[in-house]
Amino acid sequence: MRTADIHRNTAETQIDVTVNLDGTGIYTVSTGIGFFDHMIEQLSRHSLIDMDVKTVGDLHVDQHHTTEDTAIAIGEAVAKALGDKRGISRYGSVYSPMDETLTRVSLDISGRPWLVFKADFTVQRIGEWDAEMVEHFFHSFAQAAGITLHIENLYGSNNHHIVESCFKGLARALRQAVEIDPRKADAIPSTKGIL
Numbered sequence: 001m002r003t004a005d006i007h008r009n010t011a012e013t014q015i016d017v018t019v020n021l022d023g024t025g026i027y028t029v030s031t032g033i034g035f036f037d038h039m040i041e042q043l044s045r046h047s048l049i050d051m052d053v054k055t056v057g058d059l060h061v062d063q064h065h066t067t068e069d070t071a072i073a074i075g076e077a078v079a080k081a082l083g084d085k086r087g088i089s090r091y092g093s094v095y096s097p098m099d100e101t102l103t104r105v106s107l108d109i110s111g112r113p114w115l116v117f118k119a120d121f122t123v124q125r126i127g128e129w130d131a132e133m134v135e136h137f138f139h140s141f142a143q144a145a146g147i148t149l150h151i152e153n154l155y156g157s158n159n160h161h162i163v164e165s166c167f168k169g170l171a172r173a174l175r176q177a178v179e180i181d182p183r184k185a186d187a188i189p190s191t192k193g194i195l
Contacts, residue, residue, distance in 0.1 A: 023050030035127030046171030075144025092176030096169030101156025105169030
């Protein structure tokens with residue numbers, strides 16, 4: 001089983017994350033930010049990665065530390081569960097529609113973290129989550145997981161739908177990328193021999 005536990009304790013947040021890459025999308029999520037919880041639930045459900053995420057953060061300050069540190073912990077857990085990445089498909093790419101919205105997500109579990117994020121919001125908050133935290137989540141996750149991640153909202157007008165299509169797109173692309181390729185289950189998917 002490709003599983004990992006991460007415990008991240010700072011002066012700003014206390015976080016416990018468990019992931020199972022070979023799960024069925026079962027989740028328990030509590031960050032103190034309702035819409036953020038909903039997005040992590042979407043990430044788990046549609047990637048089929050079981051996730052247990054418990055975050056207690058300094059929300060009396062703002063949502064930055066809670067969002068960033070949760071993303072880091074989830075990213076570190078995914079990276080740890082992948083181990084040496086032997087046998088993974090490595091790449092994932094999807095178009096993620098949600099009603100009037102369409103988002104393209106492509107990723108490479110490369111060990112070279114990078115984020116390209118193209119989405120605009122017309123509100124400052126979606127639910128109770130600060131809209132500027134959406135990009136920051138993806139950036140922190142990509143850095144911690146060692147993933148090259150491209151997210152581009154092609155069109156859409158409803159801010160909730162735009163964010164949700166980004167998270168569901170990440171989930172489906174991640175599901176593709178972490179799956180074991182039965183044709184090369186014993187090999188690192190790189191000519192370098194390491195990722």
